[in-house]
Amino acid sequence: MAKHVSVGLLGLGTVGSGVVKIIENHQDQLIHQVGCPVKIKKVLVRDLYKKREVQLDSSLLTTDVNEVIQDPDIDVVIEVMGGVEETRQYLLTALKNGKHVVTANKDLMALYGTELLAVASENGCDLFYEASVAGGIPILRSLVDGLASDRITKMMGIVNGTTNYILTKMSKYGRAYEEVLAEAQALGYAEADPTSDVEGLDAARKMAILARLGFSMNIDLQDVYVKGITGITEEDLNYSKRLGYTMKLIGMAHRDGEKVEVSVQPTLLPDSHPLASVNDEYNAVYVYGEAVGETMFYGPGAGSLPTATAVVSDLVAVMKNMRLGVNGRSAVMPQYNKKLKTNSEIFSKYFLRIHVKDQVGAFAKITSLFSERGVSFEKILQLPLKEKDLAEIVLVTHKASLKDYEEVLQQLRDLEVVAEVKSSYRVEGDGVL
Amino acid sequence: MAKHVSVGLLGLGTVGSGVVKIIENHQDQLIHQVGCPVKIKKVLVRDLYKKREVQLDSSLLTTDVNEVIQDPDIDVVIEVMGGVEETRQYLLTALKNGKHVVTANKDLMALYGTELLAVASENGCDLFYEASVAGGIPILRSLVDGLASDRITKMMGIVNGTTNYILTKMSKYGRAYEEVLAEAQALGYAEADPTSDVEGLDAARKMAILARLGFSMNIDLQDVYVKGITGITEEDLNYSKRLGYTMKLIGMAHRDGEKVEVSVQPTLLPDSHPLASVNDEYNAVYVYGEAVGETMFYGPGAGSLPTATAVVSDLVAVMKNMRLGVNGRSAVMPQYNKKLKTNSEIFSKYFLRIHVKDQVGAFAKITSLFSERGVSFEKILQLPLKEKDLAEIVLVTHKASLKDYEEVLQQLRDLEVVAEVKSSYRVEGDGVL
Incomplete structure (x- = not known):
C-alpha cells in the first residue's frame, strides 16, 4: 500500500x-x-x-x-x-x-x-x-451488513430534519407554519428556497435509496408517492393530539410478498410509536425485519x-x-425485479376532516357512503363550527385500500351536504405492520 | 470459492x-x-x-x-x-x-x-x-464501521432486557419487584436464577465489550463498577417521577481526555432523554461522538x-x-492504553433519600455537611413520615466528584440526626455530556 x-x-x-x-x-x-x-x-x-x-x-x-x-x-x-x-x-x-x-x-x-x-x-x-x-446515522451500512441475514418488510423514516423541526414546533407550541419556517431558515435548518424540503422531495430521494437497499430492488424516484407538509393546519395538529396521534412527515417503504409501496406523506403516528418522540431537527429510521422485529436508528440528519x-x-x-486489495467488490446488485403495488393493494387507516352542512341526515349520508365501500370507522367526532350552518366531522377509518378510500373521497366531494373536505392523512396502525 | x-x-x-x-x-x-x-x-x-x-x-x-x-x-x-x-x-x-x-x-x-x-x-x-x-441491534458494527471516523466520548446503554422489563412495569403500574420478576420469568424474559440480570452483571459484560470497541482500549470486566436493581423501591420510583426523571438500569462508558469510567447502575434519566422512553424488554444504546453528536440504536435485545x-x-x-480471501484481517487492535478515572475524576449528580429525626436543626446539620464538601443541591424535598419523629428528605445534588459524594454519604450515616440513608442513585444530567 x-x-x-x-x-x-x-x-x-x-x-x-x-x-x-x-x-x-x-x-x-x-x-x-x-x-x-x-x-x-x-x-x-x-x-x-x-x-x-x-x-x-x-x-x-x-x-x-x-x-x-x-x-x-x-x-x-x-x-x-x-x-x-x-x-x-x-x-x-x-x-x-x-x-x-x-x-x-x-x-x-x-x-x-x-x-x-x-x-x-x-x-x-x-x-x-x-x-x-440521514446524515450521521449509519443506516445504509446497518441495512447492508448489520441486517444482512434478515428480510426487511418495512422501513419508516423521519429523514428530513427541516420538516421535522417545523412540525415539532407547530405541534408543541401551536405556532404557525410560516413563522416556524422563517425561524428554521434563520437557524440554517431550512434553505432560502425550502420547496424541496417542505414538499417532501428531499425525503423521497432518501426513501428511494433506502428502499433500493432494504428491498434489494431497483426503486426509482418516480416510484415514490410524495406529499409535503405545506397544507397542514393548526386544526389538523390539534385533532391529531386529541386522538392520541403525533403528526410527522414519514417516508414509508413497505413490502408485502413480492410487491412494494414507497411514499412520503404527513402521517399520524400513535403517540407510543418509537418515531413519535423523534423531535426537532433529528432524524430516525425505523426498520422492521421478519426475524429481528422492530429496530430504530436515531441521530442527527444533517449538519x-x-x-x-x-x-x-x-x-x-x-x-x-x-x-x-478488494475495492469494488462489495456492492451487491438488486436481487428482485421491481414490483409495485397498485392502489387496491395499498392498505392503510386514514384521518379525514370534513365540513358539512348542518342538515338533518347529513351525517347519515356521509357514513352510508363509507359503508357502501366497506370502509368502517375507528374513531369519529362531530363538532359545531362557528360558521353558521356548518359542522365539522373528524374521523379515523379502519384499514381500507387506497383505491376504495380515494373513491370515497371523490364521492364525498361530490355530495351536496359536504361543504369542503378540509384534510386527509395517512394513519399508521398500532400493530407493528 | x-x-x-x-x-x-x-x-x-x-x-x-x-x-x-x-x-x-x-x-x-x-x-x-x-x-x-x-x-x-x-x-x-x-x-x-x-x-x-x-x-x-x-x-x-x-x-x-x-x-x-x-x-x-x-x-x-x-x-x-x-x-x-x-x-x-x-x-x-x-x-x-x-x-x-x-x-x-x-x-x-x-x-x-x-x-x-x-x-x-x-x-x-x-x-x-x-x-x-444488544441482540438484534447491529451496534458493534456501527461502532467499528459506521462511526469509524469519529471519536466516541460517551456510550449509555439499556443492554439488559430483563431489568428493563421489570423497571418499566414497576414504574408504570406501581407494581412490586417480586411480582414483576415472577411474571418476567413466566414470560421467559428472566431466567429461573435471575441473579446475573438483576445484579447488573450481564449488563456489565456487555458494557466491557462496548467500551473496548468504542474507546479502542482493553477494558476488562473488573473495570466496570456494578450495582443492580434489587434495592429499588416504589418510593424511589415515585420520587423519580415527581422530579421529572425515569429510572433505568444504565450501562455507562465515559471518556474524558485519555481517561475512562465504565459502570452499570440504576440511573435517573431526565424524562426527555432518548433512553427514557425505551420500555419493556427493548434495548437501546446511546452513543455520543465528538463529530456526530447524539445517536441512538434501538431494538430487541434478546429472543x-x-x-x-x-x-x-x-x-x-x-x-x-x-x-x-480476506478473512482474519479486519480486526483492529486497541489503540490506547487503558487509563481508568479515579473517584475524584468521576463527576455526576446524585439522588439521595434519607430518613432524619424530626429535631430542630436537623435539616441545617445535613445541609452544612454537604456544603463543607462543596456539594450543592439542585432539588430538595422534605416531607413528614408516618413513623413518629421522622422526616424524609429527598435531594438531587449538582455535579460532584464521586470521592466527595461518598465521603458525604459516610458522614451522613455517622450523623446522629440521620436515622437511615434509604437510597442513593446516579442522576444523568440534562446536557449531552
Whole structure:
C-alpha cells in the first residue's frame, strides 16, 4: 500500500469543511485503523478567494475539476458539492479513471445511483454514499451488513430534519407554519428556497435509496408517492393530539410478498410509536425485519460534522479495502425485479376532516357512503363550527385500500351536504405492520 | 470459492434454533449476497433425543464436540451454547484449526475476547460477535464501521432486557419487584436464577465489550463498577417521577481526555432523554461522538430470531470475506492504553433519600455537611413520615466528584440526626455530556 492515501475533494461548503476538520483532527485514529495517513491533495471550489471556515493552503484549491478527477495521484474523490447532471459527469470520469468515490449527494444517488454503482463495479472502484441518507446515522451500512441475514418488510423514516423541526414546533407550541419556517431558515435548518424540503422531495430521494437497499430492488424516484407538509393546519395538529396521534412527515417503504409501496406523506403516528418522540431537527429510521422485529436508528440528519462523520467513515471503508486489495467488490446488485403495488393493494387507516352542512341526515349520508365501500370507522367526532350552518366531522377509518378510500373521497366531494373536505392523512396502525 | 460453505453449530437452544430457521428460510437471499449456499453440517447438542423446535436430520446431531471443531470440512463454527471455560477451549481449538467463529457469548467475550481475537488473527480467521451485545441491534458494527471516523466520548446503554422489563412495569403500574420478576420469568424474559440480570452483571459484560470497541482500549470486566436493581423501591420510583426523571438500569462508558469510567447502575434519566422512553424488554444504546453528536440504536435485545439475525449477519460477513480471501484481517487492535478515572475524576449528580429525626436543626446539620464538601443541591424535598419523629428528605445534588459524594454519604450515616440513608442513585444530567 502507498505511504499515504490521496484524497481530492469536490466542494468545500458546509459538509466539505467538516470533512477537512475530521481528517485533520482524527488523523492518528485514521492511521491506526487503516495503516497510513490521509492527505487532502486538491479541493475543487467555485471561488479561490472566498473566506472559509477551514484554513487550507491556497495551493490546494482549484477551480478546475480536472485537477481532481484527472490527477493520477488521487486515490479517492469525495463529492460534497451537490448538483446532479454536471456532478454525475465528474463522478463518471473519476470512476473511469479508477478513483474510488465517496458522496453525500442524495439527489444524484436517487436519480443515477444504479448507473454510478455499475460503472464503479466495472472499474474496480468503491462507491459509498452513507452520508446521502440521514446524515450521521449509519443506516445504509446497518441495512447492508448489520441486517444482512434478515428480510426487511418495512422501513419508516423521519429523514428530513427541516420538516421535522417545523412540525415539532407547530405541534408543541401551536405556532404557525410560516413563522416556524422563517425561524428554521434563520437557524440554517431550512434553505432560502425550502420547496424541496417542505414538499417532501428531499425525503423521497432518501426513501428511494433506502428502499433500493432494504428491498434489494431497483426503486426509482418516480416510484415514490410524495406529499409535503405545506397544507397542514393548526386544526389538523390539534385533532391529531386529541386522538392520541403525533403528526410527522414519514417516508414509508413497505413490502408485502413480492410487491412494494414507497411514499412520503404527513402521517399520524400513535403517540407510543418509537418515531413519535423523534423531535426537532433529528432524524430516525425505523426498520422492521421478519426475524429481528422492530429496530430504530436515531441521530442527527444533517449538519457539517455529523454528515462529515458519515463521509469520512466511508473513506475509512475505502482505505480498509485498499489495504486488503478488494475495492469494488462489495456492492451487491438488486436481487428482485421491481414490483409495485397498485392502489387496491395499498392498505392503510386514514384521518379525514370534513365540513358539512348542518342538515338533518347529513351525517347519515356521509357514513352510508363509507359503508357502501366497506370502509368502517375507528374513531369519529362531530363538532359545531362557528360558521353558521356548518359542522365539522373528524374521523379515523379502519384499514381500507387506497383505491376504495380515494373513491370515497371523490364521492364525498361530490355530495351536496359536504361543504369542503378540509384534510386527509395517512394513519399508521398500532400493530407493528 | 467452494460450492457451499459448511457450518458447524455448537448448541441448539433458543438462539441456535433461530439460526437454523434463518439459514433455512433466507437461503436464496444468502446465496444472492455471498454467491453460494450455506449448509449446516453438524450440530453439537447435549441430548440427541430431546424434542426441539426445529427439525434437523438426526445424522446432523452429535454429542461429540470434535465432530464440529476437528472436522476439516467445516468452515465456520457458530457458538450458541453459552458457558465460559469449556467453550473457550472449544473455540480456541476451532480457531487453531483454521475455522472462522461467530459467537453470541457475551460472558466469554467479556472475559476472553482479547485472547480469542488475537488467536483468530494469528490463524487468519474471522471472529465476529455482534449478537453478544444488544441482540438484534447491529451496534458493534456501527461502532467499528459506521462511526469509524469519529471519536466516541460517551456510550449509555439499556443492554439488559430483563431489568428493563421489570423497571418499566414497576414504574408504570406501581407494581412490586417480586411480582414483576415472577411474571418476567413466566414470560421467559428472566431466567429461573435471575441473579446475573438483576445484579447488573450481564449488563456489565456487555458494557466491557462496548467500551473496548468504542474507546479502542482493553477494558476488562473488573473495570466496570456494578450495582443492580434489587434495592429499588416504589418510593424511589415515585420520587423519580415527581422530579421529572425515569429510572433505568444504565450501562455507562465515559471518556474524558485519555481517561475512562465504565459502570452499570440504576440511573435517573431526565424524562426527555432518548433512553427514557425505551420500555419493556427493548434495548437501546446511546452513543455520543465528538463529530456526530447524539445517536441512538434501538431494538430487541434478546429472543431467538432477533439474536439469530445478528449471528447470521456475522456469518454473511465471514462468507463475504471468504469470497474476497480476506478473512482474519479486519480486526483492529486497541489503540490506547487503558487509563481508568479515579473517584475524584468521576463527576455526576446524585439522588439521595434519607430518613432524619424530626429535631430542630436537623435539616441545617445535613445541609452544612454537604456544603463543607462543596456539594450543592439542585432539588430538595422534605416531607413528614408516618413513623413518629421522622422526616424524609429527598435531594438531587449538582455535579460532584464521586470521592466527595461518598465521603458525604459516610458522614451522613455517622450523623446522629440521620436515622437511615434509604437510597442513593446516579442522576444523568440534562446536557449531552
